[in-house]
Amino acid sequence: MRALLAAASILALLTACSPEDPASGEARPDASGAASGDHDAMDHAAMDHEGAGDATGMGASAAADLLTGPQSVTVEADGQSAMFAGTWIRTPPQGRDVAAGYLVVRTQNPDAIVEVTSPDAERVELHTMTMDDNVMRMRRIDRLETGPEPVRLAPGSDHLMIFGLSESARTNAAARLTLTFESGLVAEELVFPIEDAMPE
Ligand SMILES: [Cu+2]
Numbered sequence: 001m002r003a004l005l006a007a008a009s010i011l012a013l014l015t016a017c018s019p020e021d022p023a024s025g026e027a028r029p030d031a032s033g034a035a036s037g038d039h040d041a042m043d044h045a046a047m048d049h050e051g052a053g054d055a056t057g058m059g060a061s062a063a064a065d066l067l068t069g070p071q072s073v074t075v076e077a078d079g080q081s082a083m084f085a086g087t088w089i090r091t092p093p094q095g096r097d098v099a100a101g102y103l104v105v106r107t108q109n110p111d112a113i114v115e116v117t118s119p120d121a122e123r124v125e126l127h128t129m130t131m132d133d134n135v136m137r138m139r140r141i142d143r144l145e146t147g148p149e150p151v152r153l154a155p156g157s158d159h160l161m162i163f164g165l166s167e168s169a170r171t172n173a174a175a176r177l178t179l180t181f182e183s184g185l186v187a188e189e190l191v192f193p194i195e196d197a198m199p200e
Contacts, residue, residue, distance in 0.1 A: 107181065112181060116178065144158060174191050
């Protein structure tokens with residue numbers, strides 16, 4: 001029964017997603033994933049791949065520029081500091097509350113993001129994307145390594161998956177995300193504007 005419901009919801013998602021997403025053909029539903037109950041991985045695969053082409057839009061130097069720009073946020077703790085910039089969440093399709101979030105992050109010392117929470121969402125997961133038989137697939141990861149080299153979460157690549165984005169966040173066009181690092185560093189309630197496309 002559960003599998004049946006999952007399959008039904010995926011069909012609904014794909015149907016809802018296709019009209020406004022010309023790139024739908026690039027990410028096919030994963031039949032084997034449905035059998036294993038991995039429907040979360042597909043739920044958003046059906047909606048996030050539209051941005052896959054954006055991934056080449058910014059090089060490492062541009063990412064570094066963002067971190068030294070006026071919009072960057074620095075959080076410090078014992079023996080560690082982290083810088084954040086370029087935070088944004090893609091506006092979910094009409095009637096949906098699942099959205100992908102992006103940012104550039106750098107930590108002074110090697111570290112990893114291990115948990116993300118939000119007062120504006122039911123839950124947030126760390127996701128990555130891989131090519132598998134020429135099909136983009138998403139899967140959840142437990143940690144996202146960071147270090148002195150800027151790490152960029154971007155469409156078509158690693159991202160934050162936000163489930164149950166609140167109505168008030170959508171009304172305010174911003175959500176607050178709290179990122180916890182393995183070192184114990186916590187970045188409290190970073191502001192992620194909700195945008196239709198990657199901000200300039
Ligand atoms: Cu995802």
